[in-house]
Amino acid sequence: MNTIILSAIFGVVMMFSGIFIHNRSAYKNISSAALLLLLVFNIFESQGSSLFNINTTNFLHFNKFGLLFNSICIFSTLIYVMLSGREIEKAGNNTAEAHALIFFVLCGIGIVTSYTNLLMLFIGIEILSIPLYILTGSDKKNLKGNEAALKYFLMGSFSTGIMLMGIAMLYGSGGTFMLENVVKNGIVSYLSALGMVLIFIALCFKVSAAPFHFWTPDVYDGAPAVITSFMATVVKVAGFAAFIRLIEGRLGSMGSQTDRLIAIVIILTLAFGNLTAVFQQSVKRMLAYSSIAQAGFMLFSLFAVNDAAKEGLLLYAAAYSLATIGIFAVLAKMDDMTLEGFNGLSKSQPLIAALLAIFLLSLAGIPLTAGFFAKFYMLSAVVKTGKYLGLVIIGVLFAAVSAYYYFKVIQAMYFKDGNVVLAPVTARFKYLLLFVAALIVVLGVYPNALLSFLYF
Amino acid sequence: MIPVLLIVIPLVTGLISFFLKEERSAKAFALLSSVATLAVSLISLFQSGDSLSTDASWLPMLGSRFSVSLDGMGKILTLLTAVSFPIIFAATYNNKYKSPNAFYGFMLLTQAGLMGVFCAMDLFLFYFFWELALIPAYFLCSKWGGEKRIPVTFKFFVYTFLGSLLMLVGILFVYFKTPDHSFAISSLYNLALTYGEESFIFWLFFIAFAIKMPVFPFHTWQPDTYEQAPTAVTMVLSGIMVKMGVFAVIRWLLPMFPGASERMADIVMILAVTGMIYASLIAIRQDDMKRLVAYSSIAHIGLMAASMFTGSASGIQGVIFQMFAHGINIIGLWIVIDVIEQQLGTRKFSELGGLAQKAPVLAIMFVIMSFANIALPLTNSFVGEFLMFNSVFNYSIVLGAVACISIILAAVYTLWMVQKVFYGEVANEDRVVLNVPINTQLMLAVLVAVVLFFGIYPQPMINLTSETVTKIIAQIK
Numbered sequence: 039m040n041t042i043i044l045s046a047i048f049g050v051v052m053m054f055s056g057i058f059i060h061n062r063s064a065y066k067n068i069s070s071a072a073l074l075l076l077l078v079f080n081i082f083e084s085q086g087s088s089l090f091n092i093n094t095t096n097f098l099h100f101n102k103f104g105l106l107f108n109s110i111c112i113f114s115t116l117i118y119v120m121l122s123g124r125e126i127e128k129a130g131n132n133t134a135e136a137h138a139l140i141f142f143v144l145c146g147i148g149i150v151t152s153y154t155n156l157l158m159l160f161i162g163i164e165i166l167s168i169p170l171y172i173l174t175g176s177d178k179k180n181l182k183g184n185e186a187a188l189k190y191f192l193m194g195s196f197s198t199g200i201m202l203m204g205i206a207m208l209y210g211s212g213g214t215f216m217l218e219n220v221v222k223n224g225i226v227s228y229l230s231a232l233g234m235v236l237i238f239i240a241l242c243f244k245v246s247a248a249p250f251h252f253w254t255p256d257v258y259d260g261a262p263a264v265i266t267s268f269m270a271t272v273v274k275v276a277g278f279a280a281f282i283r284l285i286e287g288r289l290g291s292m293g294s295q296t297d298r299l300i301a302i303v304i305i306l307t308l309a310f311g312n313l314t315a316v317f318q319q320s321v322k323r324m325l326a327y328s329s330i331a332q333a334g335f336m337l338f339s340l341f342a343v344n345d346a347a348k349e350g351l352l353l354y355a356a357a358y359s360l361a362t363i364g365i366f367a368v369l370a371k372m373d374d375m376t377l378e379g380f381n382g383l384s385k386s387q388p389l390i391a392a393l394l395a396i397f398l399l400s401l402a403g404i405p406l407t408a409g410f411f412a413k414f415y416m417l418s419a420v421v422k423t424g425k426y427l428g429l430v431i432i433g434v435l436f437a438a439v440s441a442y443y444y445f446k447v448i449q450a451m452y453f454k455d456g457n458v459v460l461a462p463v464t465a466r467f468k469y470l471l472l473f474v475a476a477l478i479v480v481l482g483v484y485p486n487a488l489l490s491f492l493y494f
Numbered sequence: 495m496i497p498v499l500l501i502v503i504p505l506v507t508g509l510i511s512f513f514l515k516e517e518r519s520a521k522a523f524a525l526l527s528s529v530a531t532l533a534v535s536l537i538s539l540f541q542s543g544d545s546l547s548t549d550a551s552w553l554p555m556l557g558s559r560f561s562v563s564l565d566g567m568g569k570i571l572t573l574l575t576a577v578s579f580p581i582i583f584a585a586t587y588n589n590k591y592k593s594p595n596a597f598y599g600f601m602l603l604t605q606a607g608l609m610g611v612f613c614a615m616d617l618f619l620f621y622f623f624w625e626l627a628l629i630p631a632y633f634l635c636s637k638w639g640g641e642k643r644i645p646v647t648f649k650f651f652v653y654t655f656l657g658s659l660l661m662l663v664g665i666l667f668v669y670f671k672t673p674d675h676s677f678a679i680s681s682l683y684n685l686a687l688t689y690g691e692e693s694f695i696f697w698l699f700f701i702a703f704a705i706k707m708p709v710f711p712f713h714t715w716q717p718d719t720y721e722q723a724p725t726a727v728t729m730v731l732s733g734i735m736v737k738m739g740v741f742a743v744i745r746w747l748l749p750m751f752p753g754a755s756e757r758m759a760d761i762v763m764i765l766a767v768t769g770m771i772y773a774s775l776i777a778i779r780q781d782d783m784k785r786l787v788a789y790s791s792i793a794h795i796g797l798m799a800a801s802m803f804t805g806s807a808s809g810i811q812g813v814i815f816q817m818f819a820h821g822i823n824i825i826g827l828w829i830v831i832d833v834i835e836q837q838l839g840t841r842k843f844s845e846l847g848g849l850a851q852k853a854p855v856l857a858i859m860f861v862i863m864s865f866a867n868i869a870l871p872l873t874n875s876f877v878g879e880f881l882m883f884n885s886v887f888n889y890s891i892v893l894g895a896v897a898c899i900s901i902i903l904a905a906v907y908t909l910w911m912v913q914k915v916f917y918g919e920v921a922n923e924d925r926v927v928l929n930v931p932i933n934t935q936l937m938l939a940v941l942v943a944v945v946l947f948f949g950i951y952p953q954p955m956i957n958l959t960s961e962t963v964t965k966i967i968a969q970i971k
Contacts, residue, residue, distance in 0.1 A: 349555075399629070404625060404629060405621070405622050405625040405626065406622075406625075406626065406629075414662070414666075417662065417663065417666055418556075418666045418669070418670075421663070421666040421667055421669075421670055422670055424670075427663070427667065430663050430666070431660070431663055431698075434656075434659035434660060434662060434663055435656070435659070437659055438652060438655055438656040438659055441651070441652065441655050442652060445648065445651070449636065449644055449648070452633070452636070452637060453636050453637055453643070453644050484553075485553070486553070486554075486555060489555065
């Protein structure tokens with residue numbers, strides 16, 4: 039509850055600060071401070087002390103998993119704002135509003151990680167999405183950005199429509215919006231099955247799972263790099279939090295048909311994301327496709343839906359978000375976002391190159407990084423279910439493919455010569471990046487550092 | 495405590511090495527670190543009991559423990575690793591590298607990974623070190639290698655990474671099959687798998703190990719990588735790293751899946767023997783010293799792969815013995831090749847000849863190493879190869895007979911190389927100078943001494959192997 043209410047309040051505060059404070063660089067600091075507060079209060083709540091005592095009439099239910107997920111999202115956003123604050127200023131004219139929108143997105147995240155009622159899911163997803171449509175088009179003079187925003191908005195509206203349709207069908211068959219009652223145990227009517235499939239499709243769209251991913255490359259590529267960074271990380275993993283609650287709540291009771299459906303989506307997503315990422319010349323676009331591929335891996339948690347899967351999803355959310363935010367923070371400072379643009383980075387910026395290498399290794403899932411344990415938990419969750427071992431093998435084959443394109447960036451940085459044009463970086467930026475890389479390595483050696491929060 | 499030291503010394507010194515500024519200090523530091531590791535490893539030979547194993551909590555939620563221990567085979571391979579690194583560092587002491595601190599840092603990290611692989615008694619920990627050894631090797635080859643290094647090394651990386659990932663699936667599968675959900679070697683040795691499961695999971699592991707060894711047809715990354723990698727790294731790759739695959743088969747694959755190993759033995763052995771003949775024939779046609787030695791290495795590893803799967807005591811004993819011998823011999827060959835390349839700027843047979851007149855000492859050393867490579871009596875390889883051929887013959891006379899052809903072929907290409915490079919007409923009269931640095935000569939002398947010592951008196955090594963062999967054979971039966 040803390041997160042939902044406070045983030046809404048902070049969002050409004052940020053909007054008003056746009057009127058009273060005209061020093062643009064101050065917004066970043068206000069926003070960081072507010073995020074820090076938000077994080078602290080969210081952690082308080084997971085320890086059992088909520089500021090607000092509101093009767094949600096069981097529409098929302100706050101558990102450790104959801105709250106830890108909030109913490110990861112808020113923390114990632116904090117890192118993101120601190121690393122990329124300057125780029126947010128450059129992305130559009132209304133910096134304060136951009137920060138406010140980020141808070142509203144967090145508010146949506148707070149809802150989708152705790153809903154127990156399909157209406158709340160719908161509201162959460164909308165609160166999450168609408169600020170993103172605006173942020174995508176925040177650089178008003180950029181044609182590509184405008185195109186991306188419009189495309190995103192239209193496709194997003196469609197998927198919302200589909201979701202509403204699904205919810206309506208479930209209501210029609212079950213007479214309730216409560217997740218636990220929409221499908222009566224054992225009795226699956228055609229109407230409720232169709233409703234579930236429609237919601238499933240809508241959420242697949244939100245997390246850009248194939249075959250509903252077509253908007254992703256264009257939108258991620260068209261939006262300013264700094265906004266893409268936020269969309270591809272925090273928002274995407276929040277989508278998975280919503281997804282796993284849905285599957286855990288009801289879809290699971292629908293039997294082997296669901297397994298088959300999810301397995302097909304996983305294979306398609308992995309295949310499309312990885313195989314297309316291989317051929318990209320622009321690192322930004324490559325990351326867009328790789329985010330689809332990573333979504334494919336996160337989908338494993340929906341297939342397994344057990345404790346290992348939930349732990350894995352948390353680790354994955356943290357590992358993937360931190361690494362991607364780190365890469366984008368550097369990318370946003372570069373003029374040339376193609377692979378050639380990275381040539382020889384290790385010579386001019388040895389520290390940044392080394393940290394980028396750690397992020398890329400983590401995304402590729404190499405041991406000693408958080409990404410390895412994230413993938414490991416995911417795979418182990420699926421193996422544990424004892425179903426479809428072939429799916430796991432397909433997963434690791436594509437993980438090997440993904441190493442190919444991540445390593446191309448490392449090759450460019452370390453083994454090729456060239457002149458990198460990088461906007462000046464402050465010492466603070468470097469230290470922060472170092473901190474993020476250190477976190478990734480710590481989680482890569484001792485993942486319990488994060489997961490133990492689930493149990494205390 | 496000893497296995498922990500063996501891992502931690504190179505790990506910590508490797509990380510420190512990145513921060514050293516001067517070339518001289520980086521070199522000296524790396525040499526010093528490797529000598530310290532060697533000292534610990536030598537002490538381990540005379541130890542038994544508690545000091546050889548450590549067990550600590552690592553990932554309780556996963557059921558994985560930081561469990562390391564040295565048995566006979568572990569001692570031999572950690573000794574090989576510990577001996578090789580100071581020799582490699584000392585023999586190539588005069589080579590120049592750009593950013594030497596990183597070079598030596600990565601080398602030491604590789605050593606830490608290798609040590610971990612040879613000590614790990616927990617399958618998950620084993621996997622961890624298996625990968626830890628790969629990543630620095632990737633950087634070493636890509637940054638300091640030859641002209642075509644980037645694509646070649648990448649092929650090497652993707653091959654081995656793919657293998658590792660398949661193994662990871664296998665690891666997860668057997669993990670959930672253990673009654674107490676643990677990765678401990680003792681639980682995994684008592685797996686109860688169905689016929690189908692065992693046959694399937696066997697291949698997941700085998701492909702990973704076969705790529706690393708490499709066994710035909712998974713070998714295609716190897717000659718290119720050996721050729722392109724800087725010679726010091728080639729020594730590590732061919733001398734020690736390929737042994738990871740052989741070692742892993744004996745430590746994990748055979749005891750975990752005894753039934754499947756027996757059923758699949760025919761297929762594996764046919765692959766291995768095919769690879770031996772195939773690699774030997776290609777070796778004869780090579781014009782590059784590095785490539786020739788690379789192919790000869792495939793042939794030798796093929797023999798090891800074949801005799802491991804005979805499931806006989808003499809076969810496995812021969813393999814363990816030969817792992818050490820082959821490591822020493824091939825490093826010796828590389829050192830000579832490196833001297834020739836550094837001084838004369840070429841490795842091609844067509845541009846070399848008559849070097850014995852200019853460097854008689856080098857020639858003698860190289861001849862002894864070459865004899866060891868073809869396993870003549872009185873060299874260390876003889877004992878191992880004899881045991882291995884014996885076991886293959888007992889398994890199948892046809893396979894044994896075919897495998898024996900490779901002995902003749904090995905003599906053909908190795909002696910041809912000796913003849914062409916060191917004897918015959920002197921090529922390129924203008925480049926007469928061939929100064930073999932004193933440190934290189936010294937290291938070659940050490941290697942020759944080791945070769946002859948274990949060739950004449952193999953008993954200490956045999957004693958070390960017997961412990962592991964008895965255990966494995968008991969497990970397989």
